[in-house]
Amino acid sequence: MxxxxxxxxxxxxxxxxxxxxxxxxxxxxxAQNVLIVEDIENFLITHPSLRINSxxxxxxxxxxxGVKGEDDHLLAQFADTLEYPAKKDVSxxxxxxxxxxxxxxxxxxxxxxxxxDNEDGNAYVVSGGIGQRxxxxxxxxxxxxxxxxxxxxxGVKKN
Numbered sequence: 001m002x003x004x005x006x007x008x009x010x011x012x013x014x015x016x017x018x019x020x021x022x023x024x025x026x027x028x029x030x031a032q033n034v035l036i037v038e039d040i041e042n043f044l045i046t047h048p049s050l051r052i053n054s055x056x057x058x059x060x061x062x063x064x065x066g067v068k069g070e071d072d073h074l075l076a077q078f079a080d081t082l083e084y085p086a087k088k089d090v091s092x093x094x095x096x097x098x099x100x101x102x103x104x105x106x107x108x109x110x111x112x113x114x115x116x117d118n119e120d121g122n123a124y125v126v127s128g129g130i131g132q133r134x135x136x137x138x139x140x141x142x143x144x145x146x147x148x149x150x151x152x153x154x155g156v157k158k159n
Contacts, residue, residue, distance in 0.1 A: 058146060061114045063123040063139075066130040068109035072154040075105050081148040087117070090144060094137040096128075096153045104133045109154040112137070117144040133158070 037043045044050065076096050084090075094112070097104040107130055112123055120142035128135035141147045 056117065056146075058115050058117060059119050061116070061119065061121060063112040063114070064110065065125065066107065066109040066154075068111075068154055069156075071156060072108050073105075073157055074152060075107070075155045075157075076153040077151065079148075079150040082146070084145050084147075087143040087145050090116075090141045090147045092139040092147075092149060094135075094139060094151050096135050103158070105155045105157045106131065106133055107135055107153060107155040110135065110137070110152070111154075112139065112149060112151040114139065114141065115146070115148040116141040117146055118142070 040052070044052070076098070078094055080092070082090060082092075096107065107128075109130070114121065118141075121140050121144075123140070124138045126136040126138055135153070137151075139149055139151075
């Protein structure tokens with residue numbers, strides 16, 4: 001047992017030594033002038049040889065239903081990322097429980113986060129809901145090339 005403690009102490013000291021050395025990185029950082037561009041069109045006129053590429057904007061939207069309680073458990077989680085070559089309307093069906101004929105636990109709270117090209121989308125409850133043992137949700141995004149979602153279903157486990 002003594003050797004295990006000694007090894008633990010040695011590894012802890014080694015970790016602290018590495019951590020201390022890795023935090024001392026300010027010597028390697030050199031100050032650089034940062035140019036703030038206030039008008040991109042004028043900047044491009046004055047710098048005609050530059051080519052710029054616009055970054056694609058993606059919007060995060062959070063949908064919630066119900067109230068999460070202290071005794072709630074994560075009952076299910078669904079996630080996916082969809083990519084398309086051109087903008088299109090996207091529709092995703094989310095069901096708890098996933099299979100028909102199975103009785104789920106009582107739902108209390110649902111949280112869905114999406115990432116897409118714009119804000120144009122929605123989430124609809126088609127059947128079931130909070131306080132029930134099932135739910136069917138349609139998640140929509142309009143005219144997007146990229147769509148990701150992460151859905152968490154919380155509730156009280158049945159006895």
